[in-house]
Amino acid sequence: MIRIENVTKVYKTGAITLTALNGISLHIRPGEFVAVMGPSGCGKSTLLNILGCLDRVTSGRYILNSKDVSTLGGNELASIRNREIGFIFQSFNLLPRMTVLENVELPMIYAGVPARERREKAIEALSRVDLAERIRHRPTEISGGQMQRVAIARAIVNSPSIILADEPTGNLDSRVTEEIMKIIQKLNDEGTTILMVTHEPDVANYSERIVRMRDGRIIDDSPVQNRIIL
């Protein structure tokens, strides 16, 4: 599914070079639920950006669904982001001027799905996250938990093979966190591969495998001992 081999990422700003990733190799199998943990600045966001095809490796290889994507151009990467990857962000990142339904339809607009089918699929995705009502509201008119559920619906609407979640519960209280994690676990049960970045051990325990990072390297990669299953 996802395989990165000896990946480095180096940022150069003027005379300063910063090695964000320092020879990382990682293999994620289909259907896995992996959490990436580590202190800030350890390179976990960089890793997520590379896995999400938002950024390119400096050296090494990235193979996604048996395709080498490390050499692809911007528009090809956009295509992969659109069809193969679903993003869930800490700050939800919904477009405030659009309704809930339109937000969920957006990835399909870029995929060229016809309007009618778009609407049907968007409503279906919203019902999968238990948000069949309030779909004509704008993001500012609904709660944080509901916003994140809209974002999840948007992430899954093009049926991606992997969902990348960057601190998905960082802005939510514990009760809502549980709600969201339940949905993510459900998606995982239905076969979607999930990679989640978090710095909260409690949240990481919802996953089945934890990868720990420090200074641009993986220092530990082990299954979760006391997994919380909702």
Added chain:
Amino acid sequence: MNILENVKMALSSIWANKMRSFLTMLGIIIGISSVIAVVSLGQGGQHTITGEFEKIGTNTVAINVNENNAEQSDYITFEDVRQLKEKIPYIRYATQIVRVQGWASYGTNTKMAIVVGGSGDMFRIENNEILYGRIFTDIEYEEGKAVAVIDSTTAKKLFRMEDAVGMTMDVGPKTAQKSVTIVGVIKSAYDMFAEMTDNDYIPVVVHMPATTVSHVFSLDETASQVFIMADNKENVESAGNLAVNLLENRHGNRGRDAYKAENLMKQLDQINTVVGIFTTFVAVVAAISLVVGGVGVMNIMLVSVTERTREIGIRKAIGARTGHILFQFLTESVIISCIGGILGLIFGIFGAYGLGRLAGITPHLSPGTVILAILFSSAVGIFFGIYPARKAAMLDPIEALRYE
């Protein structure tokens, strides 16, 4: 991703910033409306002038005595006019035009008058529409009969009615007016204008046989201007040359450049050229304001791109290609310019009719002008939208997502 989707998206974002969008459009509106107003007024003016000339006839040549170096003996006699008509086969109509200022009275109603003397050909060349009665005959001209033809405006001013045929009035210098009979009423050339400005300072116009005019005003039987009309377009030039030739022979003043033949069509072309150049010049000045409007569009689009950096990041993260973003912002700037263009067109038309009413010109709006205005405003939208749109499309998604 189709165009309709893009247009919908652009309209919603324009609508979300109504006031700003309108102010941005204002530049385009002012630019397009001034171009439209100027061009349609210019073309309207050309049409009016052309119309006036065409009424007189495209085959008409005016022969003027060159007043700068004319001697008494150079002036065209009434016998000259007779000879012109007789000797030159190309000439269908010929008449001298004598203009004298005098007075016309009916009872106690006395008006200042321009008395125009000529033969019956004067009406045929000017192609006047006869409303009542008739024009004067060749015999009345030859014999210098006391008859007159007036236009309908004069009839109303003098007799308080249009059909003044059979009425008599006194015409002449203020102290020695003679009685003449109205035989016909022709349609007034400046009917609308005269009715709008119904005041006594504008003189009435009285047409009489040139012979009668000479008699009434005690003048020589000479004129400084002759109008001739050729039998067809091909012969206009020769008719003019032959006429000048004949006059020079009769007056023995060859080589002194005593007469000038002017083809009215040529004059029309010249006037049209001048009006055209002037219109183009003013339109270009107005078009510069359109460019300023375009810079305004670019300015606002740049602000909009900066403001929506995060939105662009989100769109890119979920799969928007460079082209999608480029097209989205380009559509927005083109729509702003196009709406501005259409509003400008509407305001321009209103402006043209408003100004036209003041200046007495009926504006003329050709479909070409309308299409050009819309195309040009779209072009402004594309030209000034491409830079901001490229800037948006080239944003790095990670940077854009991080933007607060």
